[in-house]
Amino acid sequence: MPRLDFWYEFASTYSYPAAMRIEALAEKDNVEIYWRPFLLGPIFADQGWTDSPFNLYPAKGRYMWRDMERVCDACQLAFARPARFPQNGLLGARVALSLNPRERMLFSRALYAAQFAGGRDIADESVVADAIAAAGLVPEPVLENARAPANRAALRAQTEEAKARGIFGAPSFICADGELFWGHDRLEEALVWAATRAGDHVR
Amino acid sequence: MPRLDFWYEFASTYSYPAAMRIEALAEKDNVEIYWRPFLLGPIFADQGWTDSPFNLYPAKGRYMWRDMERVCDACQLAFARPARFPQNGLLGARVALSLNPRERMLFSRALYAAQFAGGRDIADESVVADAIAAAGLVPEPVLENARAPANRAALRAQTEEAKARGIFGAPSFICADGELFWGHDRLEEALVWAATRAGDHVR
Numbered sequence: 001m002p003r004l005d006f007w008y009e010f011a012s013t014y015s016y017p018a019a020m021r022i023e024a025l026a027e028k029d030n031v032e033i034y035w036r037p038f039l040l041g042p043i044f045a046d047q048g049w050t051d052s053p054f055n056l057y058p059a060k061g062r063y064m065w066r067d068m069e070r071v072c073d074a075c076q077l078a079f080a081r082p083a084r085f086p087q088n089g090l091l092g093a094r095v096a097l098s099l100n101p102r103e104r105m106l107f108s109r110a111l112y113a114a115q116f117a118g119g120r121d122i123a124d125e126s127v128v129a130d131a132i133a134a135a136g137l138v139p140e141p142v143l144e145n146a147r148a149p150a151n152r153a154a155l156r157a158q159t160e161e162a163k164a165r166g167i168f169g170a171p172s173f174i175c176a177d178g179e180l181f182w183g184h185d186r187l188e189e190a191l192v193w194a195a196t197r198a199g200d201h202v203r
Numbered sequence: 204m205p206r207l208d209f210w211y212e213f214a215s216t217y218s219y220p221a222a223m224r225i226e227a228l229a230e231k232d233n234v235e236i237y238w239r240p241f242l243l244g245p246i247f248a249d250q251g252w253t254d255s256p257f258n259l260y261p262a263k264g265r266y267m268w269r270d271m272e273r274v275c276d277a278c279q280l281a282f283a284r285p286a287r288f289p290q291n292g293l294l295g296a297r298v299a300l301s302l303n304p305r306e307r308m309l310f311s312r313a314l315y316a317a318q319f320a321g322g323r324d325i326a327d328e329s330v331v332a333d334a335i336a337a338a339g340l341v342p343e344p345v346l347e348n349a350r351a352p353a354n355r356a357a358l359r360a361q362t363e364e365a366k367a368r369g370i371f372g373a374p375s376f377i378c379a380d381g382e383l384f385w386g387h388d389r390l391e392e393a394l395v396w397a398a399t400r401a402g403d404h405v406r
Contacts, residue, residue, distance in 0.1 A: 047260050057250050059371040063385060168262040182266060185388050 003032045004194040005174040007162055008108070009040040010089025010096075011052070012170035013068050014184040016116040017075050019109055019171075022187060029195040035104050037096040038162040039089070039155065040170055046163070052086045071184065078117035087115060088123035094146040095128060097155050103135050110134035206235045207397040208377040210365055211311070212243040213292025213299075214255070215373040216271050217387040219319040220278050222312055222374075225390060232398040238307050240299040241365040242292070242358065243373055249366070255289045274387065281320035290318060291326035297349040298331060300358050306338050313337035 006022055008015040026033045044053075054061035065081055072079035092111050096104050110131035114120045120127045129139035145151060162172075166180055173181040173190035175198035181190035209225055211218040229236045247256075257264035268284055275282035295314050299307050313334035317323040323330045332342035348354060365375075369383050376384040376393035378401035384393035 057371060059366075059369050062369060063371065063383060066383070067385075163262075166262050166265060168260060168266065180266060180269070182270075 001030065001032045002194045002198060003034055003176055004190060005034045005036050007036045007038055007167055007170060007172040007174065009038060009170040010092040010108075010111060010115070010122055011086035012040065013054075013064060013085075013116070014071075015171040016079075016112045017071055017077055018184045018187055019112045020077055021075060023105065025188065025191055029191045031191050031194045033105075035096070035101065035108060036158065036162075037093040037104075037108065037155070038159045038167070038170075039093055042159055043163055043168060047168075055085070072116075078113075080117060080119045082115055082119055082121070084121060087121055091125065091128050091143075091146065092122050092131070094151055094155055095132060095142060097158060098142065098146045098148075098151045099135070099137075103137060106135035107131050107137075204233065204235045205397045205401060206237055206379055207393060208237045208239050210239045210241055210370055210373060210375040210377065212241060212373040213295040213311075213314060213318070213325055214289035215243065216257075216267060216288075216319065217274075218374040219271075219282075219315045220274055220280055221387045221390055222315045223280055224278060226308065228391065228394055232394045234394050234397045236308075238299070238304065238311060239361065239365075240296040240307075240311065240358070241362045241370070241373075242296055245362055246366055246371060250371075258288070275319075281316075283320060283322040285318055285322055285324070287324060290324055294328065294331050294346075294349065295325050295334070297354055297358055298335060298345060300361060301345065301349045301351075301354045302338070302340075306340060309338035310334050310340075 004026065006018070008019060022033055044050075049056060052061075054064045068079060068081070096108050096111075099107055111122055111128065114127050114131055115122045122128060125143070129143065132139040132142045165174055165178070167174075167182075169182055171182075171184055171187070173187065173194075175181075175190065175194045177198040179190075179193055179198060181187075181193070207229065209221070211222060225236055247253075252259060255264075257267050271282060271284075299311050299314075302310055314325055314331065317330050317334055318325050325331060328346070332346065335342040335345045368377055368381070370377075370385075372385055374385075374387055374390070376390065376397075378384075378393065378397045380401040382393075382396055382401060384390075384396070
């Protein structure tokens with residue numbers, strides 16, 4: 001079965017519609033999605049950015065918030081602009097990485113919905129705990145596991161891999177042949193590439 | 204007839220497929236395109252950039268060049284990466300602004316094709332002159348007119364208007380109701396908005 005790697009960051013606005021839509025679209029194209037949480041912060045820091053480009057460049061930020069309304073409207077997704085942006089998604093990324101594929105997908109969608117539909121702050125541990133529960137798991141052991149040194153190191157390695165694969169923003173999609181697509185509006189194109197041109201194994 | 208303002212910069216890579224495709228798509232949607240050349244340089248300078256973001260951020264630049272190949276391939280457009288990037292589009296923008304709508308469209312497409320299909324440098328006056336000739340005009344008087352103080356001032360005003368309308372990149376599309384869309388991959392969406400939701404007059 002063709003595979004598509006879905007690289008996402010919990011603070012990323014456009015990752016939200018991608019996360020909510022990707023499984024249904026992938027099923028249609030018969031593509032398996034591999035959910036790969038990572039952190040944009042270290043990648044942005046390498047570019048000299050200490051904040052989101054949507055804050056650093058206000059015209060771009062104003063456009064993005066309006067565009068998010070349009071995108072979510074077109075996708076029939078609830079959307080509420082969070083009071084704080086960007087939010088700290090470190091704990092969420094650690095939790096996501098520590099879970100098995102199906103739990104990771106369920107947890108990640110729940111955490112995106114909490115932030116971008118529910119207006120909650122994902123830096124708050126109780127919000128992360130609620131998303132763990134929404135994935136059908138007991139929060140405390142999951143949180144403990146997520147904070148273990150081995151899992152923290154795994155997230156650092158995951159972020160290094162993102163950088164090595166040429167990722168500079170989120171969401172990003174990488175096909176089995178290494179082909180990179182950036183942005184929610186390239187999701188369909190990435191799936192078609194994965195299904196028809198890329199082969200089955202990520203190199 | 205609904206109208207869509209097409210804001211473009213000659214140095215902008217993604218403006219090339221937009222310029223080559225917009226008229227045929229607009230005809231289908233029964234939308235009139237108003238071609239509006241402007242300069243990104245002053246807008247980027249306001250953001251602290253003294254070069255293209257595709258040069259300042261190498262991972263983004265590498266992605267863009269690969270993506271341009273894919274985009275042009277999908278649109279069946281010739282594409283050759285120019286030796287120099289970005290190129291100085293000042294003279295081209297002055298010429299485009301000085302022409303009437305139909306000549307402007309023909310000249311602009313010819314100049315984009317020279318740069319991104321022909322690999323020529325549009326900072327070279329002879330390349331601009333060839334594009335003027337391709338629009339069916341005699342180059343010398345057009346070039347003289349383009350360099351006149353009133354036309355130079357008009358281009359500065361056009362760029363100020365772009366900034367005031369929230370433009371931060373190219374290509375950008377603005378509907379009669381002020382709705383802004385950024386990027387070649389939003390061209391179809393902008394046309395649908397212009398045709399169905401925006402009314403006839405740019406406010």
